[in-house]
Each structure stands twice: as C-alpha cells, then as structure tokens.
Amino acid sequence: MVRVPMDQRPSSRPPAGPGDAYVIIAYLLSGMVFWGGAGWLLDRWLDTGFFTLIGLVIGAAASVYLVYVRYGRQ
C-alpha cells in the first residue's frame, strides 16, 4: 500500500471532469421539477393554466444560474 502525502487537501470543489455534466443535469432537473411542480399546484388551486409554464421557465433559469454560481465562477 502506497502512503499518500496528506498535504494535498482538496480545494473547495473537485476539479471539473466528465461527471460534472451529470451533476449539472441533476440540478436542471430539480429546478424544473420543483418550480414547475409549484406552478402546477398553483394552477390546480386557482384553476388557471399558465403557472406551470411560468414555473418551468423560472425553474430552468434558476437552475442555470445555480450551475453558474456553483461551477462557472472560479
């Protein structure tokens, strides 16, 4: 077993790699499902038809912004 030097602590976040794409997809999905779902509930409650769409758009936009916050600024 090779001993690894203990001085290499990871930075605040692991380096960008192939897995990041999948992590980002999970974010996009949560955003659209959560805010789209909230809009859908609002639609059912108020008997309207457009909050689902607004929710989906807001969720997608917020997810993209979140990905930028987490991954874009370094």
Added chain:
Amino acid sequence: MRALALLSTEGEGFDPPDARDFELPPVFSIGGFEVTKVMLLVAFSVILIGGFFYLAARRGSLVPGRLQFAGEGAYSFVRNQLGRDIIGSADFQKFVPFLFTLFFFILVNNVFGIVPFIQFPTMSHIGFPASLALLSFLIYNIVGIRRHGFVNYFKEAMFPPGVPKPVYVILSPIELMTILFTRPLTLAMRLFANMFAGHLLLLVFILGGEYMLHSGGFAAILSPFAFGFGVVLTFFELLVQVLQAYIFTLLSALYIAGALAEEH
C-alpha cells in the same frame, strides 16, 4: 428495421420484445420463496468478484503474477481514478472499499447482459440500481452531516455564497431537492434505463433475426443483417455497460466529495 416492419403486416406477425421479457420465471423455490435467475445472477456475481480478488490477493508477492497484476490494476484504477482524484488525498482512503465494491458489483452485473448463456443484465431490474443509489445517498449525506453538523451541512448545501439574498428563495429549494431527491433518483434511473434499453435492443435484433430466418423467402435472406447488427450492438452494449458502472461510481465519489468539502 424496414424488413421488420414489413414482416409485421404478414402472417401471424412478429411479437416484439417488451417489458414482459424481463419478468423471468422462478428457477426453483425454497418453502414458497421463489428464486429467480436474477437473484442467482447477483449471488453468482458476488462469488465471482469475491473469488477473483481473493485469489488475486492471496499470495501478495513483490513481483506479481498475472492474476495478482490484474487484481492490483483493477484495484488501483478505482482507488486512484475514482477515489483519490475525486475525493482528494486527505479523505479518500475510507471510501475506497465502498467505491471499489460498487464499481465491480455494477460492472459484473452489467456485463452479464452480454455473456453467452447468461445474457441478462441484473441492473435492468429497478430494485438493484435503486438500492445501490439509496446506499450512495445515505453515505454522502451521513458523511456530510458528520463532517459539518446537521444544520451546517444543509446550510452549506442550500446557500451557495455570493448570491443576492432574495434569490435564495428560488435557489435553496432547488439545492435541497437536488441533494435529497434528484441525485439518488437520477443515479438509479440512469443505470436502470441504460441496462433495460440495451437488453431490449439486443432482444429486438436477435429475436427479430430469428423470426426472419424462420419466416422464409426474402426476409430469410435479410436475417443475417439483423444478426450482424445484433453482434455489433452487443459490442456497443459492452461499452455502455462499462461506462455506466464507471459513471455510477464516479458520481457517488463526486457526491461524497461535495458533501465533504463544501467549506468556503
């Protein structure tokens, strides 16, 4: 494909494979408990992996033999590529057993899909990917809570720094939903859907080729193409199977790394 479509309009028709082909009849039953091929395959995979690495590690000689070399190569691939490089050299060691087991368990069970006479990917039954994803989910959350404390862990996950305060109202639910819901769901679904679709694809071409062969005439002449495509897709499946095992393990490592190192 065109030939297949043509065929379905004549004769008794081709019965295309579907989800029912994944419900295998029990092989035998012990006291009313039915044991299926899938369960046997999972048990076999455990014996196979355990046996291989036991034999590979039994005589740890300084100049490794062929078996030991293969075992060490496999081990250090997971240890270095998925453990050290992702989680970081400070913390990765205690996660290596988990990642290592996860990778080879998924890999062997996936590759069962194209091994002659076995030819069934166990991960195409949602229960197996789901429980592995649950395990991953529990590990990265527990590890994060232990490192940061319950409140801090969720605070750090839900409130990324450098965002105007009102925006958190929109962003924080997304973050919470991601770590508690979307991550395990996508982990399980990705593996399951890839294995399910891959097996179905192979069934379509192999069974379709067989049907065309028996239906005679023009279709029989074309059937070698269906078989040929089946063979090509089998190699393609091998790629997908290895890749999916790698991605599942890679993402588990990434999630653990994220849970450990979110101090800013």
